[in-house]
Amino acid sequence: MSAEPRAKFQYNNIMYASMGYLIEHLTNTTLADFFRDRLWHPMGMKNTYLHPDDALAKDEDLAHAYYWNNDTEAYGEIPWSDERNIAGAGMAISSVRDMSRYLRHMLDETGPISKAGHKAIKRPRVVYDNGDHIFDHPVSYGLGWSHTVVENEDTWFHTGRVNDMISVMLIVPSRDFGFVFMMNKASVVALESIMSKVFSYLFKTDPGKHRKIEEM
Template sequence: MTSIIADKVLKEKGLTWDTPIKDFYGSFKLPGAERTEQVTFKDLFAHKTCLSRSDFWWASGPDIFDVEEMMSKLQFLGEKCEFRSEFKYNNLMYVAGSHIIEKLSNKTWDVLIKEHILDPLGMTNTKTSFKEAFKTGNTLKGYEPFNGSFYELQTDADLIIDLVGQAGSVHSTAEDMNKYMRHIVENNGERYADLFWDQTAFDIGKYFGVTGQITKPTFPASSEMSDYTISWVKGQYEGEEILAHGGDTFTTHTFITLSREREYGIYLSCTGGLKARTTNQLITWFIQDMIMDKEPWITAQNICTYPSEWDDTPERDRSDPDWGLYVPDDSDTLKSFTGTYSHDIFGDVVVSFADDEGLQIAYQKVNCTLKRKKESEKEFRCHASAPSLPSDSRITQDARILNVNFEEGKLYSNMLERGENYEFNNNISPRLSLVFLLLFVPLFVMAP
């Protein structure tokens, strides 16, 4: 939806997806001169900037997420790869692009979505804000299984999504999504044809997302998501072209599949942890087989064992297989690591020491006790649970690993992102700085 309004506003202003943003928004700045001067809306919305996501900056739940401040800090994002060389998903690029569209149109993202999509299609029950959706009382509750019981998820955690709503989050109903899909499929995407069905929109890059690929003969079917377009992914199921799009909040996972050839749209939404993503995909395949008059290969017996019986490759251990190598440590020697560490994007991380517990780390609403890696004096980590999980420390299905390493007075952390290593500098307190000033000034005065 964000791409739709971006496309409309760009056309109204005589701009294209390939117009360098610097040409009309001079203050926009990303890491490196090449990115800053050449980056386009296509780069932002097709995830081709190759910059780190830094999702923990907003997903940890800051009380204030100032978009203007965010725009000024984009220049400090880590560079993951060479500009335009790979697909690297990044929510912040959608927020940035949407903010520029707001400036161009002099209208908010919420107003633009309502004006160009919701009102024309009669989607009266769709909200662009989770806060507004919760006010209606027409919202679902999510549950997470643990040890044979179900725990209610803290749905208020989804309010955090409003901080980056421009990245594509709306709170909708099956009825409203049916109106959206019907327009795209039955009217051949008349209102948004150039974004949904025009081949040039797909020739942007290869998709390396979580949907993955299944092929015969390992599986009884063939499914692949390959080309990333503006927000949507083009692929095939059993040789027939489809478009798909998935989205997650802390409590809910949604998946949409469209077929122009057979004129169908499938909308699925499940509550719960990350396994809900797989549930959506499995049910989609089942429905597609029925539409294509095929015997569904997903059945009541194998849906709960997928990917077995076809693939016995162990599922990736998201809880971190090395967790057992870390042990509690409350020795006084760790006190030397305490302090406030600062990063240009994330701001301050505070490391403190508690008797009988050891090092504590605090960032925004995340607080946890650091465990030390065996045979290492400077490497630590802790479980940082998703905001939606109940306050039961045993429930870690959707927990994330926070790595911390201390080197030469600096703190290095992945900030809950795999493959990241952000550098934080240790701040000297104002009082200590003043002491240094008082010590050095007399020396200069007394010098001959």
């Protein structure tokens, strides 16, 4: 290790991948089945999967990310990634509608996660950002959820990036507000613009106040 435990924030997807393997070992099932049966379906998330093949088998219409080919001067599709070996780190394929259902459970702190479980995943454990980006205050990390304060109100969020696609989900419990968006291009400029407009709408602030966001 390059630092003592709890001494320095060092995000590591490998640890989440390891937890995925541990779940499969302890439950004697696949991680995809565990998430589907224990979390997603009980939450009403019927169109969420862990692997592209599972989604395609249900005739789901999957989005593609694209790249610009300088030789052909045309856009090309980026193949879907099916990284089963690190699926525990975040390979979920979902929709805005399903993720809205997920956020409803996060706001209401309802099952299948217990009240104690909800408190545990949201409890800040380590500060990893000093707040000089889009947020007003330092940002802390819990168990998947990041916590900060925006306009004096507690805010939790999580970002993801896979295969040049990005997604962001955010909740402000005091306003019973949840927000999720997904893009098939990892554009920090677009992300900054959208988040700025969301905060401006929610908190009735100047649209230019929350403009600066870290690169994902």
